[in-house]
Amino acid sequence: MAYTATRGELEGDVRDVLARWLPPRLVPETHSDFEISEFSAPDAGYSGKTVFFTASWSDIHGVRRRADLVLRMQASDHQLFVEPDAVRQAEVMHRLGRHPGVGTPDIVLIEPDPRVLGAPFYLMRRVHGRTPSDVPSWHKRGWTVELTESERETLCDNAIRALVAVHRIADENDLAYLRNGSGTTGGTALHRYLDRLREWYAWCRGDLVVGSDVLAEALAELLDHAPETDAEVPVWGDARVGNMSFADDLSVAALFDWETATTGPPDIDLGWWLMFERYLCEALGFTRLPGVPDDDETVRRYVEFGGRPTGDITYYTMLAAFVLALITNRLALLLARDGLDEATARTYPTTAVELTRQYLADHIARRSTTS
Structure with missing residues (x-):
């Protein structure tokens, strides 16, 4: 159950920080014109702040590159669990996703230092697919109802x-x-x-x-x-x-x-x-x-x-x-x-x-x- 951050909560300062902090960790030194798109929020629950965004840059040949990413920040003001731990969750996905039949999102980086964005966080590559809904229930509405x-x-x-x-x-x-x-x-x-x-x-x-x-x-x-x-x-x-x-x-x-x-x-x-x-x-x-x-x-x-x-x-x-x-x-x-x-x-x-x-x-x- 993942808390959906509103655009206002994570836009602004966080985007500015990421725009400066990400390039040396994400792209080659020879890049140029690094940009971060506006954030969008998935439908989710309440245990971490989750947003989607796209990072883009030009490589040494001038070809435009992009990475569709998900930022997941550890919640600090609304805990469902006794000790939320975003860093551990990312490491679990990294470890278990290496095994046959267990697909997990590709973890791009993990940052345990809360001083960067105000809380530990990780980035993963966005998985493009369809997820059955909880609200409304996938048994009643949504794309699953339209299947044969x-x-x-x-x-x-x-x-x-x-x-x-x-x-x-x-x-x-x-x-x-x-x-x-x-x-x-x-x-x-x-x-x-x-x-x-x-x-x-x-x-x-x-x-x-x-x-x-x-x-x-x-x-x-x-x-x-x-x-x-x-x-x-x-x-x-x-x-x-x-x-x-x-x-x-x-x-x-x-x-x-x-x-x-x-x-x-x-x-x-x-x-x-x-x-x-x-x-x-x-x-x-x-x-x-x-x-x-x-x-x-x-x-x-x-x-x-x-x-x-x-x-x-x-x-x-x-x-x-x-x-x-x-x-x-x-x-x-x-x-x-x-x-x-x-x-x-x-x-x-x-x-x-x-x-x-x-x-x-x-x-x-x-x-x-x-x-």
Whole structure:
């Protein structure tokens, strides 16, 4: 979920700084006439400031060159996560994007020094493709609705294959990087994930807008009945089609938004995938479009394409809904602060909390029948 900076926030001083700062880092010394276009902002969320722009210059032969770029700055005035880290996200994309089937944007440069633009940032090459929408839901409006049933099936299959490719990464150096960024040590990857979740909940508990009782009960269930597994793969943390760019042939061009990347059982991502599609579809009163698989079919295809779930998916969908409820509670505060009416802002966490309630009941029922 990436915060969209307005043109006024990043134009002016930032463009002037980049115009002076970028040339020796981006283009040959023999260039001339370096220019930066006006900024434009993508449709996005709230965890970092994102703008598009084009840098252009003339090479030694007078030929005009250009680079379509994305500037991503770390947010400092509206945190969804406890410790946002733009530099780490860029490094994650750089590392994981080298593996087969895992397309990530090409990282051009990373600047950790906040003195340059006021916050750490990175630049990546813009990926030209189409991304399914969250608002309005891609299940209801947008270019995905105009696809044929067969095309939507292709899109979803390609998306699931990309998720499987992420979970196939076994490079120990990359796993160590993801693991060491978690801030906790000891225990299994799932235990470490839950330790961080407990800390995150404690950080935002006092600011919950809705669902405090449900979330307290769900956290107790998550901690007291965690599956016994030592599975550890890269966990994207925000695995869904809305964080993918698709080429014209519906292949996956790039995977975005790696703020919460870590390690753990692959079920964490799979549960998030299932939960988020329900959040954008059935929870809003929509019906899945022809060609879009339901939960059971999504899991079946994930396994068919090489994925290896480790256990009870009802636990991981409950986990995902709990995480989304924390995020959207925080988001509601930020949206209201920035001018959205409170009733509308509260709809996001209200829907997520209701999903948490449903998944919690499902997990308790399943646990009762298998114990």
